Amino acid sequence: MPLFRPIHHTFAPHVGAAQMMHALALLAQPWKWKDGTEREALRCALARQYSADVFLFASGREALVGLLKALKGPERAEVIVQAFTCLVVPNAILAAGKVPVYADIGPDTLNLDPADVERRITPRTQAIICQHTFGIPADTHRLRALCDRYEILLIEDCAHMMPDKHGPTTVAKDGDAILFSFGRDKAVSGITGGAMLSRRPGLSVQLQAEEGRATSLSLLHIKRLLLYPFVYAIARPLYGMGIGKVLLILARTVGALVPILTSAEKQGTMSPTLHKLPNACAALALTGFQRLTAINDHRRALTTYYFAEAAQRHWTFPKAIHPDLPLQKFPLFMKNAEGIRRALKKQNIHLQDGWSGCTICPPGSPQESVCYTPASNPVAESSATMILSLPTHPTMTEGQAHALAERLDILLKQTI
Numbered sequence: 001m002p003l004f005r006p007i008h009h010t011f012a013p014h015v016g017a018a019q020m021m022h023a024l025a026l027l028a029q030p031w032k033w034k035d036g037t038e039r040e041a042l043r044c045a046l047a048r049q050y051s052a053d054v055f056l057f058a059s060g061r062e063a064l065v066g067l068l069k070a071l072k073g074p075e076r077a078e079v080i081v082q083a084f085t086c087l088v089v090p091n092a093i094l095a096a097g098k099v100p101v102y103a104d105i106g107p108d109t110l111n112l113d114p115a116d117v118e119r120r121i122t123p124r125t126q127a128i129i130c131q132h133t134f135g136i137p138a139d140t141h142r143l144r145a146l147c148d149r150y151e152i153l154l155i156e157d158c159a160h161m162m163p164d165k166h167g168p169t170t171v172a173k174d175g176d177a178i179l180f181s182f183g184r185d186k187a188v189s190g191i192t193g194g195a196m197l198s199r200r201p202g203l204s205v206q207l208q209a210e211e212g213r214a215t216s217l218s219l220l221h222i223k224r225l226l227l228y229p230f231v232y233a234i235a236r237p238l239y240g241m242g243i244g245k246v247l248l249i250l251a252r253t254v255g256a257l258v259p260i261l262t263s264a265e266k267q268g269t270m271s272p273t274l275h276k277l278p279n280a281c282a283a284l285a286l287t288g289f290q291r292l293t294a295i296n297d298h299r300r301a302l303t304t305y306y307f308a309e310a311a312q313r314h315w316t317f318p319k320a321i322h323p324d325l326p327l328q329k330f331p332l333f334m335k336n337a338e339g340i341r342r343a344l345k346k347q348n349i350h351l352q353d354g355w356s357g358c359t360i361c362p363p364g365s366p367q368e369s370v371c372y373t374p375a376s377n378p379v380a381e382s383s384a385t386m387i388l389s390l391p392t393h394p395t396m397t398e399g400q401a402h403a404l405a406e407r408l409d410i411l412l413k414q415t416i
């Protein structure tokens with residue numbers, strides 16, 4: 001029997017009554033959309049929590065372009081990034097005039113393997129981007145030591161996790177620069193937005209100049225962003241009946257929704273033009289950030305639950321996961337991940353999150369355009385085919401997690 005309420009990763013995971021009311025209030029105050037006090041309040045809150053200078057942009061990818069443009073160096077300098085990453089990361093490296101070089105991941109962490117990183121360092125290497133995939137902490141300690149030895153910048157990509165006062169204490173600690181995303185499915189949602197934090201005074205000066213040159217998104221664009229919670233609030237409960245999907249396609253066709261990836265981005269290109277974080281998005285992100293510990297505690301509770309279920313049912317998952325991490329999603333490894341996902345979809349359980357079956361995600365991303373050589377990172381390539389992730393987002397309930405575990409278990413037993 002299909003579930004009445006969909007279980008999902010991507011159908012507006014932060015949108016509950018509170019975010020809708022906030023978006024409604026913002027829609028009624030267009031004078032606050034571009035500029036206002038909330039952007040500076042968000043900057044101060046981030047600076048206080050993570051002890052760094054904070055620069056705000058319209059998305060995480062733009063914040064990364066801002067940083068890499070600010071980083072002066074030789075033409076076509078190299079930036080090491082992990083295989084099994086989001087297409088927007090190499091797009092941003094290329095947009096800033098640098099070259100992405102891919103290093104393999106460890107199967108226990110889904111994060112950079114420091115030994116492989118060292119093999120990929122050349123005299124042209126300018127920075128290493130270390131991603132905390134799905135909220136699993138990367139080995140920043142070893143990467144910091146490498147960066148110090150070779151005089152390379154360490155950028156921590158915290159798009160998938162914002163540590164709170166309970167940790168994880170190793171995340172956002174060792175990086176020279178820290179990237180946060182306020183995208184709609186990230187740790188904290190501003191619907192869109194990104195922050196680059198700098199702990200290098202020289203870099204901060206350059207980043208300030210980049211932020212100063214950024215232009216505002218149009219009022220129409222911001223209005224479309226603010227409509228997103230309402231479109232999903234209507235479409236989400238109707239998804240199981242097929243109507244929700246039609247509504248979303250319709251909303252996209254008439255331009256009421258801003259896509260996560262533009263068609264140019266899907267083809268492996270990104271404009272180097274930077275935009276300011278709209279104040280309206282900063283206001284939403286600030287409210288989320290003020291609730292960060294509660295949001296992360298919810299993720300911790302679901303991680304603990306899945307961890308116990310996986311251990312009891314002998315499901316395989318990356319060994320670095322422990323039960324008190326606020327994971328953005330809980331990855332399992334299984335042989336027929338795609339088949340299981342298809343079978344779950346028939347039950348109104350939508351676990352396609354764009355992070356499976358691809359080393360540059362989502363599936364179908366143009367590998368050549370972003371300098372990725374197929375078969376060059378065996379661990380990333382084999383892990384990616386086996387991943388099936390379980391949601392931990394703020395609107396995923398413990399009851400839904402229980403229903404998901406039960407249904408997954410039945411399917412897995414049927415396919416043995």
Ligand SMILES: Cc1ncc(COP(=O)(O)O)c(C=O)c1O
Pocket residue numbers: 059060061062085086088089131157159160180181182183193194
């Ligand atoms: C690992 C990683 N880094 C950076 C980003 C960029 O974030 P944004 O969507 O805010 O541009 C993403 C986005 O999905 C991501 O997954």
